[in-house]
Amino acid sequence: MQVRSMWKIGKIKRGNNFYPMKPVSFWRSRQATPFYFLLPTLIPLLLLTLYPFLNALWLSFTTYDSYNKDLSFKGLTNFSTLLTGDDLFWVAVRNTVAWTSGVMISTYVLGLITALVLNRPLRFRAFFRAIVLIPWVCPPVVAGRVWGWIYDANFSPLSFLLQQLGLIDHKIAWLADKNLALPAAMGMAIWKLFPFMVVMLLAGLQAVPDELYEASGIDGANAWQQLRFITIPLLNRVGIIALLFSSAWTFNQFDSVYALTQGGPGNHTMLLSLMAYQAGFRYFQFAYAAAIGIIMLIILAVPISIYVRRTLLSSEAAT
Amino acid sequence: MKNSSKDTKPLSRREFLRRAGTLAAAAGAAPILTHFETPPSARAATAEVKKVQFYTNAWQPGCVAAQQAGLDAFNKANPDIKAEYVQGDWGKAQDFITTSLAGGVAPEIMHGIAPWAIQYGIQGGYADLTALIEGSDLKTDTHPRALDDATAPFDHKIYSLPFSWEVGVLYVNADRFKEKGIPIPENGWTWDEFITAAQKLTDPPNYTGLAANLSATQTTEDLIAWMWQTGAEVMTEVGGQWKIDLEPARPALQLWYDMLWKYHITSEASLSSGEADLPAAFAVGTSSMLQTGCWARRVLIEAKPKFQWRMIALPHLKRSAQTDQTQTWGLASASKERGTMDAAWKVMQWMANKDNQIAGALGDWLFPTRKSALADPQFDTTENDWHLAKAEVQNSKAYPKHPAWPEFDDKVLGPNIQRFLQKDLSLDDFISKSTADGEKLLAKYAPK
Numbered sequence: 001m002q003v004r005s006m007w008k009i010g011k012i013k014r015g016n017n018f019y020p021m022k023p024v025s026f027w028r029s030r031q032a033t034p035f036y037f038l039l040p041t042l043i044p045l046l047l048l049t050l051y052p053f054l055n056a057l058w059l060s061f062t063t064y065d066s067y068n069k070d071l072s073f074k075g076l077t078n079f080s081t082l083l084t085g086d087d088l089f090w091v092a093v094r095n096t097v098a099w100t101s102g103v104m105i106s107t108y109v110l111g112l113i114t115a116l117v118l119n120r121p122l123r124f125r126a127f128f129r130a131i132v133l134i135p136w137v138c139p140p141v142v143a144g145r146v147w148g149w150i151y152d153a154n155f156s157p158l159s160f161l162l163q164q165l166g167l168i169d170h171k172i173a174w175l176a177d178k179n180l181a182l183p184a185a186m187g188m189a190i191w192k193l194f195p196f197m198v199v200m201l202l203a204g205l206q207a208v209p210d211e212l213y214e215a216s217g218i219d220g221a222n223a224w225q226q227l228r229f230i231t232i233p234l235l236n237r238v239g240i241i242a243l244l245f246s247s248a249w250t251f252n253q254f255d256s257v258y259a260l261t262q263g264g265p266g267n268h269t270m271l272l273s274l275m276a277y278q279a280g281f282r283y284f285q286f287a288y289a290a291a292i293g294i295i296m297l298i299i300l301a302v303p304i305s306i307y308v309r310r311t312l313l314s315s316e317a318a319t
Numbered sequence: 320m321k322n323s324s325k326d327t328k329p330l331s332r333r334e335f336l337r338r339a340g341t342l343a344a345a346a347g348a349a350p351i352l353t354h355f356e357t358p359p360s361a362r363a364a365t366a367e368v369k370k371v372q373f374y375t376n377a378w379q380p381g382c383v384a385a386q387q388a389g390l391d392a393f394n395k396a397n398p399d400i401k402a403e404y405v406q407g408d409w410g411k412a413q414d415f416i417t418t419s420l421a422g423g424v425a426p427e428i429m430h431g432i433a434p435w436a437i438q439y440g441i442q443g444g445y446a447d448l449t450a451l452i453e454g455s456d457l458k459t460d461t462h463p464r465a466l467d468d469a470t471a472p473f474d475h476k477i478y479s480l481p482f483s484w485e486v487g488v489l490y491v492n493a494d495r496f497k498e499k500g501i502p503i504p505e506n507g508w509t510w511d512e513f514i515t516a517a518q519k520l521t522d523p524p525n526y527t528g529l530a531a532n533l534s535a536t537q538t539t540e541d542l543i544a545w546m547w548q549t550g551a552e553v554m555t556e557v558g559g560q561w562k563i564d565l566e567p568a569r570p571a572l573q574l575w576y577d578m579l580w581k582y583h584i585t586s587e588a589s590l591s592s593g594e595a596d597l598p599a600a601f602a603v604g605t606s607s608m609l610q611t612g613c614w615a616r617r618v619l620i621e622a623k624p625k626f627q628w629r630m631i632a633l634p635h636l637k638r639s640a641q642t643d644q645t646q647t648w649g650l651a652s653a654s655k656e657r658g659t660m661d662a663a664w665k666v667m668q669w670m671a672n673k674d675n676q677i678a679g680a681l682g683d684w685l686f687p688t689r690k691s692a693l694a695d696p697q698f699d700t701t702e703n704d705w706h707l708a709k710a711e712v713q714n715s716k717a718y719p720k721h722p723a724w725p726e727f728d729d730k731v732l733g734p735n736i737q738r739f740l741q742k743d744l745s746l747d748d749f750i751s752k753s754t755a756d757g758e759k760l761l762a763k764y765a766p767k
């Protein structure tokens with residue numbers, strides 16, 4: 001405590017006396033040390049993210065494409081076209097919101113159930129905890145190909161299984177049916193993402209004290225009440241962080257959906273990320289693609305920042 | 320107690336930060352200095368040997384072997400040029416070419432299809448080959464339609480060299496035709512004859528009459544031939560003006576709708592089946608007929624189906640028409656600065672000579688674009704129905720060359736066809752909406 005006050009007032013103790021310290025700039029002071037340690041990470045990160053972002057931001061205000069390489073400022077032309085002149089944009093927004101919310105909610109519920117099961121004293125629990133990670137480590141394009149085969153109209157093992165169980169009477173063209181294509185693609189995304197939720201929630205469950213369950217049991221609480229009033233509230237913070245990460249990943253997802261459906265049938269699985277890819281790489285409209293990216297950033301950033309401010313800050317105040 | 324002699328003075332914070340900074344700078348500089356890729360200009364322009372990268376999407380083993388052998392023979396015959404084989408992939412080719420052209424690191428020679436080359440040429444990424452082709456025997460020996468496929472619509476420049484053709488065909492289960500008493504229509508057949516036969520050849524859920532690739536981004540690949548047969552041009556130039564021409568295509572769209580929902584000749588599976596899956600499914604008998612390109616014969620042969628199969632022409636209505644996909648090699652404009660353009664053109668001429676075109680086309684189960692190569696008797700054999708597919712070369716037609724075509728196909732025509740076939744859109748709305756949106760795109764891409 002004495003040391004801290006000496007730093008604040010700029011004095012150093014030698015023996016029983018205090019002497020004023022020679023003033024030093026912030027960057028030569030001890031307080032700047034953490035920044036120096038962060039520099040090797042920050043510099044590449046800024047080069048690889050901030051520069052492309054600023055470049056894309058500028059590009060979105062131009063009408064640059066590979067035919068007319070015009071980088072002059074054109075204001076909000078692209079954004080205006082997207083919002084008022086491109087029907088596909090609103091189809092993609094609708095699909096992306098449905099995709100993101102459906103995947104997030106399902107992943108959370110499935111992840112929570114799995115984490116609760118894996119938190120119990122099971123035989124071979126370590127083995128199950130390991131294999132649950134397999135979907136997460138599978139490369140997205142490989143996942144797209146594998147699930148493309150699972151949903152294949154002619155050779156689908158899923159259709160075969162459901163037929164054997166008597167749940168369907170003919171093969172289903174999962175990815176050709178306009179009502180099933182997006183849920184089918186979401187099934188693949190849930191399979192891919194739920195291990196992350198399991199890991200996060202399992203870690204959160206380790207921090208829940210057993211005494212709370214014992215005490216609530218003594219007070220007559222059943223399993224559902226323990227889950228509702230102890231487990232879920234105490235997992236709130238970890239859950240929010242996991243949901244924030246997974247929502248950002250899911251919202252921006254491109255590779256596995258592209259490998260599975262390329263946005264079809266009839267744009268029923270067209271996502272904003274796919275639309276941006278097509279605009280850039282199929283039609284060479286890089287400025288338009290950049291504008292879609294900026295809108296995606298805004299769509300994602302606004303609710304996340306509001307949610308973080310309200311929820312995390314209130315949960316900090318509550319604890 | 321005295322400290323041991325091995326104790327050193329504690330490291331000061333300043334000295335620690337100085338050493339850490341030096342180490343970090345060295346660690347950051349080392350990979351940059353040691354792994355920096357030799358820029359193409361340095362790669363290419365040594366005095367003795369010019370290096371030329373030959374990027375190819377060849378995937379059929381016969382074609383890969385033929386192209387590698389062709390390059391090896393070239394390198395032996397031309398010790399001052401080293402042609403390097405670079406394997407590509409059709410699935411990633413456009414992304415690779417777009418990004419490498421933008422980054423200035425494109426290979427000298429790039430394999431693609433004529434419509435891509437026209438786009439890259441207009442954008443300045445591909446060199447104008449008009450003078451080079453006109454100064455060689457390729458001008459007179461290349462089939463005029465192949466040259467026309469590679470010619471840009473506005474400036475009439477040739478931005479790539481055609482070397483092979485894919486023709487759209489119909490594979491049929493000959494055993495099932497025989498079983499149902501239907502003769503194989505080797506001399507062509509009409510839509511009515513096709514529908515009558517296809518109804519007899521359909522037995523859902525055991526098998527369908529016809530399978531085709533109507534998946535996203537490839538919907539028009541098979542369907543457009545039927546639209547052309549009605550006399551519709553889909554997107555065409557009339558008197559210097561480009562327009563959308565879909566109204567005459569109504570019978571084609573109605574036919575496919577009826578095949579799906581009325582006759583059940585084709586199934587909804589076609590809306591999601593990729594081109595690679597269809598031959599495998601046909602080989603196990605899931606459909607009596609399969610519409611795809613003539614390249615699929617090798618896949619069928621290797622799948623060893625338990626039935627005899629034949630390859631025949633699509634049925635015709637007002638005219639015969641199949642899709643052709645002209646494959647070309649483009650020359651990167653940047654090769655001029657690198658000093659490798661002449662060397663690259665030499666490689667292209669070598670690979671496009673008669674013998675190499677024949678070897679490559681046979682290996683790819685396609686047809687060469689050189690007239691002298693196409694006249695080779697190997698393309699007239701009855702084995703694997705080469706003769707029937709070759710007869711369709713004259714009826715084959717390329718996709719529209721307008722730069723608006725890719726966006727019109729991916730964003731308007733393909734999705735609207737899928738929506739129409741899935742009963743989301745009426746035929747009238749399909750025609751009006753696709754025409755209106757198509758005209759907007761034509762205006763957007765019109766030369767300024």
